[in-house]
Amino acid sequence: MCMKLAVIGSNMVDLCAYIHRMPAPGETLEVPDFTIGCGGKGANQAVAAALCGAEVTMVSKVGNDLFADNTIENFKKFGIDTRYVTKASDASSGIASIFVDESGQNRILIVKGANDLLAPADIDAAATDLKACAMIILQLEAPLATVYHAIDFGRKHGVPVLLNPAPATKALDIAKVCVCDFFVPNETELSILTGLPTETMADVEEAAKSLLVRGLKNIIVTLGGRGALWMTQTEKQYVVPCRVTAVDTTGAGDAFIGCFASEYAKGGDVLAAMKKASAFAALSVTRKGTQLSYPTQEELAIFLQKKAAE
Ligand code: RIB
Numbered sequence: 001m002c003m004k005l006a007v008i009g010s011n012m013v014d015l016c017a018y019i020h021r022m023p024a025p026g027e028t029l030e031v032p033d034f035t036i037g038c039g040g041k042g043a044n045q046a047v048a049a050a051l052c053g054a055e056v057t058m059v060s061k062v063g064n065d066l067f068a069d070n071t072i073e074n075f076k077k078f079g080i081d082t083r084y085v086t087k088a089s090d091a092s093s094g095i096a097s098i099f100v101d102e103s104g105q106n107r108i109l110i111v112k113g114a115n116d117l118l119a120p121a122d123i124d125a126a127a128t129d130l131k132a133c134a135m136i137i138l139q140l141e142a143p144l145a146t147v148y149h150a151i152d153f154g155r156k157h158g159v160p161v162l163l164n165p166a167p168a169t170k171a172l173d174i175a176k177v178c179v180c181d182f183f184v185p186n187e188t189e190l191s192i193l194t195g196l197p198t199e200t201m202a203d204v205e206e207a208a209k210s211l212l213v214r215g216l217k218n219i220i221v222t223l224g225g226r227g228a229l230w231m232t233q234t235e236k237q238y239v240v241p242c243r244v245t246a247v248d249t250t251g252a253g254d255a256f257i258g259c260f261a262s263e264y265a266k267g268g269d270v271l272a273a274m275k276k277a278s279a280f281a282a283l284s285v286t287r288k289g290t291q292l293s294y295p296t297q298e299e300l301a302i303f304l305q306k307k308a309a310e
Contacts, residue, residue, distance in 0.1 A: 003053065003054050003055055003134065003262070003265055003266065004054070004055045004056075004057070004132055004133045004134055004265075005049050005054045005055070005056050005057070005133055005134060005135050005136075005137060005261055005262065005265060006056070006057045006058075006059065006126070006129070006130050006133040006135070006136045006137065006159075007042050007043075007045050007046040007049070007056060007057075007058050007059070007060075007136075007137045007138075007258075008042070008059040008060075008118075008123060008130075008136060008137070008138055008142070008146070008150045009040075009041060009042025009043075009045075009059075009060060009115075009118070009137070009138055009139045009141055009142050010040040010041050010042040010043065010060065010094055010112070010115040010118075010139060010141030010142060011038070011039075011040035011042060011043035011058075011060050011061075011062060011071050011075075011085075011093070011094060011115070012038075012039045012040030012043070012093070012094035012095060012096040012110060012115070012141075013036065013037075013038065013039065013067045013071070013093055013094070013095050013096070014035075014036065014037050014038065014039030014040075014096045014098055014250070014289075014290050015034075015036055015095065015096065015097050015098065016034065016035045016036070016037070016098040016099075016100060016106075016248075016250060016288075016289065016290070017031045017033075017034050017097075017098070017099055017100070018031060018032055018033040018034065018035075018100050018248070018288070019031050019099050019100065019101055019102075020032070020101075020102060021101070022099065022107075033288070035288055035289045035292065037289045037290055037291060037292045038070070038071055038074040038290070038291050039096055039098075039250075039251060039290040039291060040060075040094055040096070040115070040141060041139040041141055041164065041166055041253075041254050042058070042060055042137075042138075042139050042141065042142075043058070043060065043071070043074075043075070043291070044251045044254030044255065044258065044290055044291055044294075045137050045139070045164070045254045045257045045258040045261070046058050046075065046078075046080050046137075046258065047074075047075075047078050047080070047258065047291045047294060048254060048255045048256075048257070048258020048259050048262075048280065048291075048294055049137070049258035049259070049261050049262040050078040050079055050080050050258075051078065051258070051259075051294055051295070051296060051297070052258065052259045052262035052263065052276075052280065052297070053262055053266075053297070054258075054261070054262040054265060055079075055081075056078075056079075056080045056081065057080070057081040057083075057084065057126065057129050057130070057133065058075055058080050058081065058082060058084065058085050059084040059085070059118070059122055059123060059126050059130075060084070060085045060086075060115070060118065061085070061086055061087070061088050061091075061114040061115060061117050061118045061122070062085060062086075062087055062088070062093050062114055063087070063088055063091050063092040063093035063094070063113050063114040064087060064088060064089050064090065064091065064092070064114075065092050065093050067092075067093040068087055068093055071085075071093065072085055074291075081129070083126075083129075084122065084125060084126040084129070086122065087114075088113075088114040088117045091113050091114040091116070091117055092111070092113040092114065093113050093114055094110065094111060094112055094113040094114060094115045094141070095110070095111045095113060096108055096109070096110045096111075097109045097110075098250055098290075100248045100249075100250060100288075103246065104246030104247050104248050104249045104285060105246075105249055106248070106249055106250040108250070110141065110167070112141060115141050115142055116142070116143060118142040118143065118146050119143070119145075119146055120145060120146055120149035122146070123146065123149055123150050123153055124153075127153070130153065130157070130159065131157045131159065133159055134159075134160070134265040135159065135160045135161070135162055135181075135261050135264070135265055136150060136153070136154045136159050136160070136161045136162070137161075137162045137164070137257065137258075137261055138150050138151070138161065138162070138163045138164065139163075139164045139165075139166050140164075140165055140166055140167055140168070140169060140172065141166075141167070144169075144171060144172065144173075147163070147177075148173075148176050148177075151163070151176065151177060151179060151180060154179075154180075155179045160181040160182075161179070161180045161181055161182075162180065162181065162182040162183075162184060162257065162260075162261055163177055163180040163182070163183050163184070164184045164185070164253070164254075164257050165177075165183065165184075165185050165189055165193060166185065166186070166189050166253065167189070168185065168188070168189035168190075168192035168193050169192075170192065170193070172193065174193075174211070174214045174215070174216070175214075175215070177216070178214070178215035178216055178217075180216070180217070181217060181218060182217075182218045182219075182220060183211065183216045183217075183218065183219050183220070184219075184220045184221075184222065184253075184256075184257055184260075185219075185221060185222075186221065186222045186223070186224070186253050187204055187221060187222075187223055187224075187226075190204065190207045190208065190211075190221055191207065193211070194207045194210050194211060196210060198221075201226070201229075201238075204221055204223065204229060205229070205231065205236070208221055208229065208231045209231065212231060212232070212233060217232060217233075218230065218231075218232050218270070219231045219232070220260070220270075220274065222252075222253050222256050222257075222281075223241075224241075224249065224252065225241055225246070226241060227239050227240045227241040227278065228241075228256070228274055228277075228278055230270060230271070230274060237270075237271055237274075239271070239274045239275055239278050240278075241278060241282065242278055242279050242282035242283075242307055243282075244282045244283070244285060244286050245286060246285040246286070247285065247286055247287060247288055248285060248287065248288045248289065248293060249285045250289075250290050250293075251284065251289075251290035251291065251293065251294075252281045252282075252284055252285050253281070254290075255277075255280055255281040255284040255293075255294055256277040256278065256280065256281040257277070259273075259276055259277040259280035259281070260273045260274060260276075260277035261273075263276045263277065279300060279303065279304055279307070280294075280295065280300055282303075283295045283299065283300060283303045
């Protein structure tokens with residue numbers, strides 16, 4: 001069973017403030033707490049997959065600044081292959097300003113920096129290793145041309161592709177991403193991409209269905225405290241959420257995706273992979289930080305035992 005995964009995409013430095021409320025224009029507010037850590041949707045997904053036992057190769061770009069080496073060292077700490085994490089000479093590293101409110105909800109502003117320079121040539125440089133992977137994982141914090149190139153690469157070489165269309169953009173050409181094996185938006189991204197509401201579960205199903213009509217195959221919608229939905233032309237399955245008290249939801253979707261890909265690569269069972277990914281993500285939202293909140297397998301096992309006894 002091939003447990004090699006590749007993540008092609010972003011890394012960021014997460015500057016996270018825990019707020020009571022957003023400041024008004026011209027107002028300065030003191031906030032009670034702050035964390036700085038490694039983030040970026042791609043990097044988070046890579047770390048989550050590595051924590052769940054996958055051998056991960058990262059294809060990404062860091063900037064020409066003091067954050068770059070720290071990001072690379074952080075990947076190495078999790079055993080992630082960094083041979084294809086390259087430094088841009090004329091850009092800063094990606095930066096995310098994150099505001100987390102008292103309900104644990106986050107609002108994120110990103111500066112893509114070096115992530116915007118990740119190019120199709122960077123994928124080609126990793127071709128030999130990518131061909132040996134059980135799955136390629138993509139997000140939208142890199143240029144769309146690079147994302148499309150990675151999808152074409154996967155199709156040409158028979159490597160399954162999971163696309164997390166985040167942050168969502170209407171510029172995404174659905175016709176070009178239809179060949180992806182998994183398409184994994186959250187409800188906000190699903191709404192932006194389809195132009196449809198996703199307030200109720202019925203709304204979410206309708207919106208997901210509209211993407212199936214446009215040719216996508218496996219749609220998994222992550223719904224935070226409402227669980228997750230998997231839809232294909234023939235399947236419709238809900239995974240119920242693990243009930244937890246959320247402190248910081250930042251990176252929970254990435255936690256789900258990294259864990260899902262790792263579990264799916266082990267056994268090919270979508271529903272089982274979704275269940276484990278839901279628990280992994282749920283445990284992450286009980287702690288502050290992005291990657292800092294991701295559990296080890298031991299922590300996850302204890303959490304699952306406790307949940308089973310509840
Ligand atoms: O999905 C969460 C991530 O989005 C954060 O780590 C931040 O860096 C942004 O990319």
